[in-house]
Amino acid sequence: MTEPQLSPSSLGRRGFLLGGGALSVAALAACTSNSKDDAASTANVAVAAGDNAAKGKQVTIGFSAPAADHGWIAAIANNAKAQAAQYEDVTFEPVNPTNDIAQQIAAVETLINKKVSVIVMLPNDGKQLTATALKATAAGIPVINLDRIFDTPLAYRTWIGGDNYGMGVSAGNYVGATLKAKGVASPIIGEIAGIDSLPLTQQRSQGFKDALKTFGFSVGPRQAADFTAAGGQRVAANLLQAAPKLDALWNHDDDQGIGVLAAIKQAGRDEFFMVGGAGSANAMRDIKADNTVLKATVTYSPSMASSAISLARLVAQAKGMSDLVEKEVPSSITLSSATITKANVDTYLPLGFES
Amino acid sequence: MDSSVGRNLGLVGVLVILCIIGVATADTFATRSNVLTILTSSSVIGVITVGATFVIIGGGIDLSVGKVMALASVWATTAQTQSYGPWVMVLCAVLVGMGCGLVNGVLIAYGRVVPFIATLAMLITAQGLAERISRKQSQIVTQQAINDIATRRWFGVPVLVYIFAAVVVVGWIVLNRTTFGRRTFAIGGNAEAARLAGVNVQRHTAALYVVSGLCAGIAAIMIASLTTTGSSTHGTLYELDAIAAVIIGGTLLTGGRGTLVGSILGVLVFTTITNLFVLNNLATEVQNIAKGVIIVAAVLFQSRAQRTSSVT
Numbered sequence: 001m002t003e004p005q006l007s008p009s010s011l012g013r014r015g016f017l018l019g020g021g022a023l024s025v026a027a028l029a030a031c032t033s034n035s036k037d038d039a040a041s042t043a044n045v046a047v048a049a050g051d052n053a054a055k056g057k058q059v060t061i062g063f064s065a066p067a068a069d070h071g072w073i074a075a076i077a078n079n080a081k082a083q084a085a086q087y088e089d090v091t092f093e094p095v096n097p098t099n100d101i102a103q104q105i106a107a108v109e110t111l112i113n114k115k116v117s118v119i120v121m122l123p124n125d126g127k128q129l130t131a132t133a134l135k136a137t138a139a140g141i142p143v144i145n146l147d148r149i150f151d152t153p154l155a156y157r158t159w160i161g162g163d164n165y166g167m168g169v170s171a172g173n174y175v176g177a178t179l180k181a182k183g184v185a186s187p188i189i190g191e192i193a194g195i196d197s198l199p200l201t202q203q204r205s206q207g208f209k210d211a212l213k214t215f216g217f218s219v220g221p222r223q224a225a226d227f228t229a230a231g232g233q234r235v236a237a238n239l240l241q242a243a244p245k246l247d248a249l250w251n252h253d254d255d256q257g258i259g260v261l262a263a264i265k266q267a268g269r270d271e272f273f274m275v276g277g278a279g280s281a282n283a284m285r286d287i288k289a290d291n292t293v294l295k296a297t298v299t300y301s302p303s304m305a306s307s308a309i310s311l312a313r314l315v316a317q318a319k320g321m322s323d324l325v326e327k328e329v330p331s332s333i334t335l336s337s338a339t340i341t342k343a344n345v346d347t348y349l350p351l352g353f354e355s
Numbered sequence: 356m357d358s359s360v361g362r363n364l365g366l367v368g369v370l371v372i373l374c375i376i377g378v379a380t381a382d383t384f385a386t387r388s389n390v391l392t393i394l395t396s397s398s399v400i401g402v403i404t405v406g407a408t409f410v411i412i413g414g415g416i417d418l419s420v421g422k423v424m425a426l427a428s429v430w431a432t433t434a435q436t437q438s439y440g441p442w443v444m445v446l447c448a449v450l451v452g453m454g455c456g457l458v459n460g461v462l463i464a465y466g467r468v469v470p471f472i473a474t475l476a477m478l479i480t481a482q483g484l485a486e487r488i489s490r491k492q493s494q495i496v497t498q499q500a501i502n503d504i505a506t507r508r509w510f511g512v513p514v515l516v517y518i519f520a521a522v523v524v525v526g527w528i529v530l531n532r533t534t535f536g537r538r539t540f541a542i543g544g545n546a547e548a549a550r551l552a553g554v555n556v557q558r559h560t561a562a563l564y565v566v567s568g569l570c571a572g573i574a575a576i577m578i579a580s581l582t583t584t585g586s587s588t589h590g591t592l593y594e595l596d597a598i599a600a601v602i603i604g605g606t607l608l609t610g611g612r613g614t615l616v617g618s619i620l621g622v623l624v625f626t627t628i629t630n631l632f633v634l635n636n637l638a639t640e641v642q643n644i645a646k647g648v649i650i651v652a653a654v655l656f657q658s659r660a661q662r663t664s665s666v667t
Binding site for chain 2: 069071
């Protein structure tokens, strides 16, 4: 016999192997459940108020965003959906989220063909989706550009997004003010950035540097990670070795911050304070508990998606923002990056997103 | 045996040069805590590399290790699994790893799917499944016993490093002192000859992928402890890091020859480079350039050393 594996004895063994495998799979299947709160219940929604709350013309809001690869993007989609559900006069029409430019273009084109009233779009890449947004605009569909900006203002009716430079400034101001208050003369300030090649990372770092300069401080050890917990752990573990003594540390992103905090605990270091970025619920809980080096975080809140849906509705219904004198929705809204500390964490906790 | 020792000496040389550069450029390089940081950073990828060494010596390739680790880390850290306690989490991670390895092995050995394709398919599937289960969120490890693996120290050394060492020692014994190891070399060298010599090539090949999956499962618990999360983002491109370490460690990509010690030295070289660059506050892209240059330099150096050693 040249094929010994076909003999009855090894068939039996294989049967055993497969049976065992099936049992393990059954046992494991019980382990995949995540009994977390329903996504919608943790989303940020604004309750409509004033004249604009009144039921208006029925509108359809098309929505396109990248596929969620981390907590922040997941929160964007959840928030948009939850906000749309707040309005009786809104039909929410999301397209399949994707990280592929060509697929996002195709998806937005289906929205144009369906003649939705307004499109809310967080492009994978602002430059690459500008032409599609122009096409929608030409077809008479206003585009609300969420966060990643298009190449030309002609492509959007309103842009709403976060302020990466401002986020760095907020972090730098908090670090600078805290160290000044402590009376530290020449502090060692570390920085763990996100992905260095992204313009948003460069803007955040520039803001941090500029704000520190106003206090006469500068950034010491600086390394880029990759927005993941594992990357944060790896970079932080090594950076802590590079700086035997630190006074402050700014980490750009709360998702990678989980790994950064783990590395700090593993190294047994606590002589400095840390500031986070983005404003995840997890980071806020740590700030509230006040039992780690994480003392503050600066926001880049995915609640902007909820606001974008509100704006889209107002644009489609030709209403303005009731607190402003203007009859129209403004063409550009830059969100301010708030600094969350133990003192105000309770106000912001409902806006925190699960990482 | 002699030539493999020679090859390892070459890598030790590279490591020594890196250490000299480290001591010369960063005053904290030679401290105890920095050496432990290098070892801890090496531990997760090191355990994966042990499995990869077995598969590559056996003439195969496993591209799925990084994402199988991610899947195992996610599966082991769901709210449900964590509610059963740390041992179930460990068991879960190991079973998921071995299960994926078994699927790889059966497809390759019995289904005659090319290893490159089978494990690439597993990489993609495991990634998708990990994202699905975790809902693309980082799952925080709440079981303190798991987090303790990275924080607790025995005689000043993190438990994580002991696990790494144990996996390497067991791997070395299995590879060099057992029939299983000898058969691995035999199959990688010449599968047909091994079959004629009475080795059940198919079963052994399948077993090699299970070993690789087992290592990914162990690594999953280690990374969950190190980062205090289970996440579908773990292990991205680890397969390439592991393969690079195995290759600069002197293992033939075609199989049949290689050393585990070389692979581990390869891992240490890479983690030491990362450490050196961070200590000197240099940017990430420079690190990548240096790593690429070192891979090519190490392989050139080895093939030269091999040629001279075969002449003598």
